Amino acid sequence: MQEKTVQLETNSHPRTLDTVITQRIIESPDHKISFAEYMELALYHPLYGYYASSSTQIGAAGDFFTSCHLGADFGELLAKQFAQMWELLQHPSPFTLVEMGAGQGLLAVDILTALQRNFPDCFACLTYVIVERSPTLIQAQQHQLRQFLAAGTLIDWCDFADLPSSITGCWFSNELIDALPVHQVVLDAGQLKEVYVSVNQQNSQTQFVEVIGDLSTPKLAEYFDFVGIDLQLPLYADGYRTEVNLAALDWMTTVAAHLQRGYVLTIDYGYPSDRYYHPNRLGTLQCYFQHQHHSDPYRHVGQQDITAHVDFTALVKQGELSGLNSVGYTKQALFLMALGLGDRLTALGQSPATEARSIQEILRHRDALHNLINPLGLGDFGVLIQSKGVESTVPLIGLMGEIANTQKN
Ligand SMILES: C[S@@+](CC[C@H](N)C(=O)[O-])C[C@H]1O[C@@H](n2cnc3c(N)ncnc32)[C@H](O)[C@@H]1O
Incomplete structure (x- = not known):
């Protein structure tokens, strides 16, 4: 099991959505949810999700424009x-x-x-x-x-x-x-594994942590056969990480x-599969907050857009x-x-x-x-x-x- 500990921003906004997601994680089997479920809550929770909270984030005064x-x-x-x-x-x-x-x-x-x-x-x-x-x-x-x-x-x-x-x-x-919410997968000792989100509660601080585990659904491995990508070592290095958009299918x-x-x-x-899943491209997850983009989905929870x-x-x-x-x-x-x-x-x-x-x-x-x-x-x-x-x-x-x-x- 590998963990990447991510410190939550504490100065962003009332931590309501953090609390909701934390609760969901605690109530879930093995105290973890898929990244897709995390992204779903962060963007579309009916009260606190990014797209629920206000309509002004898109445009010149917002986080991104189209x-x-x-x-x-x-x-x-x-x-x-x-x-x-x-x-x-x-x-x-x-x-x-x-x-x-x-x-x-x-x-x-x-x-x-x-x-x-x-x-x-x-x-x-x-x-x-x-x-x-x-x-x-x-x-x-x-x-x-x-x-x-x-x-x-x-x-x-x-x-x-x-x-x-x-x-x-x-x-x-x-x-x-x-x-649309995506699953995240990673190559771990040559095996396709999934990235989950869990929590670490220490000293009255809550941190989201990433946990690597078995695939939540066989559809994730089948996806790569479907689009003609063979994630084999040594072409793909151990630790190769990317997203799968099952919701799009x-x-x-x-x-x-x-x-x-x-x-x-x-x-x-976007791109065709061969460019999307190029061995040198480690995922396409992007977050947008006040016209800045970065790749940390655990910051500004509910206040930033997350895309793949x-x-x-x-x-x-x-x-x-x-x-x-x-x-x-x-x-x-x-x-x-x-x-x-x-x-x-x-x-x-x-x-x-x-x-x-x-x-x-x-x-x-x-x-x-x-x-x-x-x-x-x-x-x-x-x-x-x-x-x-x-x-x-x-x-x-x-x-x-x-x-x-x-x-x-
Ligand atoms: C990135 S915004 C793009 C908005 C607009 N098309 C534009 O170009 O400015 C994504 C839009 O898709 C909507 N959306 C996401 N998932 C959806 C779904 N499953 N059904 C309907 N709308 C959805 C969001 O609420 C939001 O309006």
């Missing part, structure tokens, strides 16, 4: 892709867009505004469904979308389990899968079951098992450029400053567009598109950049 915090361009370009999907599906009505993990609702507003303005026929057929597990964020989303709601736009909030299994449209998410299965005809569009940080990158190979394979076809995988930079981001940059370069639009605003807008395609940042995100029951062979606009790239090589 593509939709850089302005409306991201949502407008996505709207163009959704409108083409509607056409390729032969103009279904209702055409359902399901956004899962909608944060503060900014992306929903940008997409709905762009569809209404630029693709009114598609907008007229639209039902917009949000699947969100944080009640605090649902309130924020309802506030953001109040004008659309007042005007009678069909917007619904639904539990994952309660969705109808007959959706025609597109199921999409931005930075959802990286927020369940998510993919449920999404596929609910989709009758249409697409699944997933945007997130997405294994896109696992999503593709699980999708195929569940009846989805892989339409294409590309990077966010190529995806947005194919949808017209480059034209926006060119137009900005040619637009003179006016009284209505100062030079500072033009520069700010240009920076935002560059950030969306920055190869060292958001531009390197993966974009996976899968489909079910789509007959058209017309390429999706967002994947044209990838197709051109592949043909060049």
Whole structure:
């Protein structure tokens, strides 16, 4: 048994969530919980979890920002892709867009505004469904979308389990899968073991400690066979540690079951399995607190975001098992450029400053567009598109950049 003792921050906030997690650990067999259970509580405990406590952590004033915090361009370009999907599906009505993990609702507003303005026929057929597990964020989303709601736009909030299994449209998410709780595993004397969280209570101080034990479920070892990774010595060194996102596989299965005809569009940080589980990469767990990132999930408990990158190979394979076809995988930079981001940059370069639009605003807008395609940042995100029951062979606009790239090589 190996332990890594981690001193809890004592100056962060009332230690309520620490107490809740400690209690859960004490009541659990062998006084330990899986890292996935720890992450689940830290992020989603209904009262004290990171996503339950307040809706202000995302954005310029919060802990991290996402593509939709850089302005409306991201949502407008996505709207163009959704409108083409509607056409390729032969103009279904209702055409359902399901956004899962909608944060503060900014992306929903940008997409709905762009569809209404630029693709009114598609907008007229639209039902917009949000699947969100944080009640605090649902309130924020309802506030953001109040004008659309007042005007009678069909917007619904639904539990994952309660969705109808007959959706025609597109199921999409931005930075959802990286927020699902992951298990942590480690190679210990050539054996795959699991990292658990336990507590050490000494001198009236509580410390979370990591404990290595047998796998809590055989699915963890099966996962590596599933994605074609052989964690053998000496290629993988003893102590090699990484994450496994079993929740993403369940998510993919449920999404596929609910989709009758249409697409699944997933945007997130991540890589295919061979890059994700490269012997030199020791895990991808990242924590975000006030725009600083680090890798200690036991700090600022309930006050910081915890994420792990997405294994896109696992999503593709699980999708195929569940009846989805892989339409294409590309990077966010190529995806947005194919949808017209480059034209926006060119137009900005040619637009003179006016009284209505100062030079500072033009520069700010240009920076935002560059950030969306920055190869060292958001531009390197993966974009996976899968489909079910789509007959058209017309390429999706967002994947044209990838197709051109592949043909060049
Ligand atoms: C990192 S935030 C991304 C928010 C937003 N998509 C954006 O780009 O700004 C993750 C979002 O996923 C939500 N979420 C996480 N797990 C979920 C689940 N199982 N069902 C629904 N929403 C979930 C969180 O509450 C939060 O809204």
